[in-house]
Amino acid sequence: KAGVTQTPRYLIKTRGQQVTLSCSPISGHRSVSWYQQTPGQGLQFLFEYFSETQRNKGNFPGRFSGRQFSNSRSEMNVSTLELGDSALYLCASKAGSFSNTEAFFGQGTRLTVV
Amino acid sequence: TQLLEQSPQFLSIQEGENLTVYCNSSSVFSSLQWYRQEPGEGPVLLVTVVTGGEVKKLKRLTFQFGDARKDSSLHITAAQPGDTGLYLCAGDRRSPSGTYKYIFGTGTRLKVLA
Numbered sequence: 653k654a655g656v657t658q659t660p661r662y663l664i665k666t667r668g669q670q671v672t673l674s675c676s677p678i679s680g681h682r683s684v685s686w687y688q689q690t691p692g693q694g695l696q697f698l699f700e701y702f703s704e705t706q707r708n709k710g711n712f713p714g715r716f717s718g719r720q721f722s723n724s725r726s727e728m729n730v731s732t733l734e735l736g737d738s739a740l741y742l743c744a745s746k747a748g749s750f751s752n753t754e755a756f757f758g759q760g761t762r763l764t765v766v
Numbered sequence: 767t768q769l770l771e772q773s774p775q776f777l778s779i780q781e782g783e784n785l786t787v788y789c790n791s792s793s794v795f796s797s798l799q800w801y802r803q804e805p806g807e808g809p810v811l812l813v814t815v816v817t818g819g820e821v822k823k824l825k826r827l828t829f830q831f832g833d834a835r836k837d838s839s840l841h842i843t844a845a846q847p848g849d850t851g852l853y854l855c856a857g858d859r860r861s862p863s864g865t866y867k868y869i870f871g872t873g874t875r876l877k878v879l880a
Contacts, residue, residue, distance in 0.1 A: 656808070685868055695809075695854065695870040708867045742808050744868065754799055755856070755868055757808030 654679065656745045658758035665765050670707045671732040677724050677745030683707075684726040686718060686740045687742040687756065698741075701726050702748075770855055770871035773803060778877045779845055785839045787874045789855035798838045800829055803852040812840075845878045852876075853878055 657676040665671050677684050677746045686698040687709075697710040701720035730737055740762050744755040773788045789798065797816045801809035813822050815831035815838060822829045827851075828841040838855055855871040 694873050697867060697869060700867070707865045708861060754811055754814055756811065759808050762806065
């Protein structure tokens with residue numbers, strides 16, 4: 653079955669702009685989590701959506717938001733981009749939003765803010 | 767506060783050597799996963815350990831879950847250049863609301879020299 657698909661793979665934006673990233677989870681998976689990965693901070697949890705509801709949120713400013721659609725596809729939006737938002741954004745798909753379930757990752761979207 | 771600490775942070779070894787990577791926490795995890803990530807790609811799941819004291823083998827990789835389910839280790843025998851990558855442990859952390867947040871360790875960057 654198809655894996656997790658993230659689009660676009662690469663993106664260059666200017667400071668102050670906003671950006672929307674997309675994630676299609678594995679078919680049948682209802683949980684989608686987003687992570688920001690930078691060399692200095694590692695993998696930082698942004699938020700998790702399950703059945704169109706945000707269930708968990710990390711410690712990121714309100715400029716970072718997301719949503720999930722009825723088909724489990726998820727989008728992440730970052731407004732008023734800052735240089736520090738440059739990172740690899742990863743989406744993870746899980747069958748359920750509970751313990752002991754494994755996460756499967758997409759290839760990520762590399763965002764560069766100039 | 768980082769809930770999952772990995773050590774060492776960096777490791778550079780010669781092909782054929784053995785190595786061990788550690789993942790430690792002061793908290794109990796119901797399960798832990800190990801991932802390997804290559805540059806510009808998403809993490810790929812290697813294994814899940816669930817039971818305290820559990821040992822799992824995946825070819826030259828041996829994974830162990832601590833008896834108290836607070837720590838885990840990854841041992842690689844006769845490392846090869848293809849083992850080069852970022853190794854991450856991860857687990858579900860129960861939040862005060864009762865939901866689970868999937869968090870990652872600080873990572874161990876391994877380089878195996880031919």
